[in-house]
Amino acid sequence: MKGFFFFLCFISFSAFCLAQQAYPAAAPLPKKNISIFGRGLYPGDDATYELLKKSGFKTLLLSSFYIHADGDLYSGDSHLPIIHNGKWVGDSAYVVRVKNLKKHSSISRIEILLEGRWYGQPPNTFDFIRDWYDPSKTVPGIVTGIGEQSTLFNICKVLKEVLGADAFCIDDESVYDSPSIIAMGKIAAKLNMHMTLCPFTKYSYWGDILRASDEKVVDALYLQCYDGGARNDIKDWVTALKPQQPIYPIFMVRGSFGTCDSYKGSKSVDEIRAQLKGFKSDYPAMSGASIWQMDDVKKFVSMGCAVKNPASGTATDVAQFLKQLKTTFKREL
Template sequence: MKALLSAILLITFSHLCFSQQTYAPAAPLPAKNLGIYGRGLYPGNDTTYRLLKHSGFNTLLLSSFYIHANGDLYSGDSHQPIIHNGKWVGDSSYVRRVTGLKRKSSISRIEILLEGRWYGQPPNTFDFIRDWYDPSKTVPGIVTGIGEQSTLYNICRVLKEVLGADAFCIDDESVYDSPSIIAMGKIAAKLNMHMTLCPYKGYAYWGSILKASDVNVVDALYLQCYDGGVKNEIKDWVEALKPKQPIYPVFMVRGSFSTCDTYKGSKSVTEIKTQLKGFKNDYPGISGAAIWQMEDLKSFVKMGCAVKEPTSGNAKSVARFLSQLKKTLKSEL
């Protein structure tokens, strides 16, 4: 009888131990982090992914992704959901391309950019994160809270399990509800993921998230230095937030908004070099920078900007453009 009871207890204990899913640790930030945002990569093509693998950039931030009212996750490049009812329903070739990114590649870290509404768009991503993170709330068709059965947890879980994502990046430009984003950091921790922040304004909001978050989970800030953040000075953010995490400036290239000219803070490679050099003087500890975004590099080349507007740069191929940007960023870090 005692032997039978011991066996039952052992089986029960084993079940409890092994029924919990464990996840591989997320990739840490590279010592010198060169990031590039990747709009236009869903489902993408093999040629573009090969370019990224050999680009010399080491962090790819796949963008942009939106949560809808029914709990589905959409890519900004698709009119169909990629996650539905907590399961991957997206393009299989995209999964193959993304999961192959780190093989024989300069890419060592993959982040998912969660983007929200702007310019009067209807509610999405961060509206719903705010409305769903509290388990005491009832939302039809949604499992609220941040537990393992919750809608929010399962969106993040699929990104981890299916795409092998190391982090999700928060680009909130409208809702600014810090408790819900702090809760998202707790989901990241459960999944052995990181969470990064992508501000363009709002010291108090982003600072409150940093103060309430584990520095080993929320491990970086990507500061937008274009469009609404075109006047951002990195020294001001360092002084205001005093973060333990690194702050990386994000630059927008010429070719953005379908123009070779400077628009909303877009810059040539030479202009990026000048601004980054100034940031380095103001923030000697700077250890990385990022480029917004791969689709704009392609646009620059397709429009023939090197010929049409020589002051915008001289790259006549995407590979050349990537190489110039990599060398420029590395030279000033």
């Protein structure tokens, strides 16, 4: 009897240990991850958020956010801090809109896009992540490392607690320091969050991150197939990285860069459908795709692209455009 009692205790303890393993409690990837990046949504308006909730898209990647030298996090939409001195100071209406996104909605996952500098821009985000992740370094005004008192940990914690974010997405296009991003994945694990990657070039850099990361934490890649990544072919990335995680192509719609024409790889709905079909043929396991970005969807409509340039598409309102994109993704995936 005593042996049976200890057996039960052992089983219970083992189950407890398994439950304590780093496996994010945040929203997992939807089975078919139809997603959209949300530049232009800070602070946003109720009507746009309602359109997103009814859009049929599953994941919204709120973008873009930048870390500054003082440890504050800035919105790329307003160029104002949303986290200052370790606390949320952003728009309160934005918090309400984001927290309501999953209510009576197709949206089931919210990610935060951390964006870095392009060439020639002053240091931000990934420069500072590289400089701060090592606890042995001393940086005035910054708590270095990735412990619970660190500046980097606190930024992610505030995003989770205030906005209910499920993941943060890494869009590094200049620094390419894999040890610091691997460390960010460890912050995600501690917070029961996910981390995703948003590459357009440099197989080796992203591959290093994947190989050193828990696939249950770093759980997806969003591949840029426009602008600098316009020539990206998904099969090349699958071959190079051999990831356990899914790769989702990101398409840029017409209306981007203020033009109805095709520019830097922007595409009409029909052009997206054709490329997606080819990707699916080469990568049958493909289970999602993404749109860059909500602001451009709205510009397509506000510029009257369907009338000015019929080859660019037929949508005359935002809801119609979102429906066309969703239908294309569901049909080809």
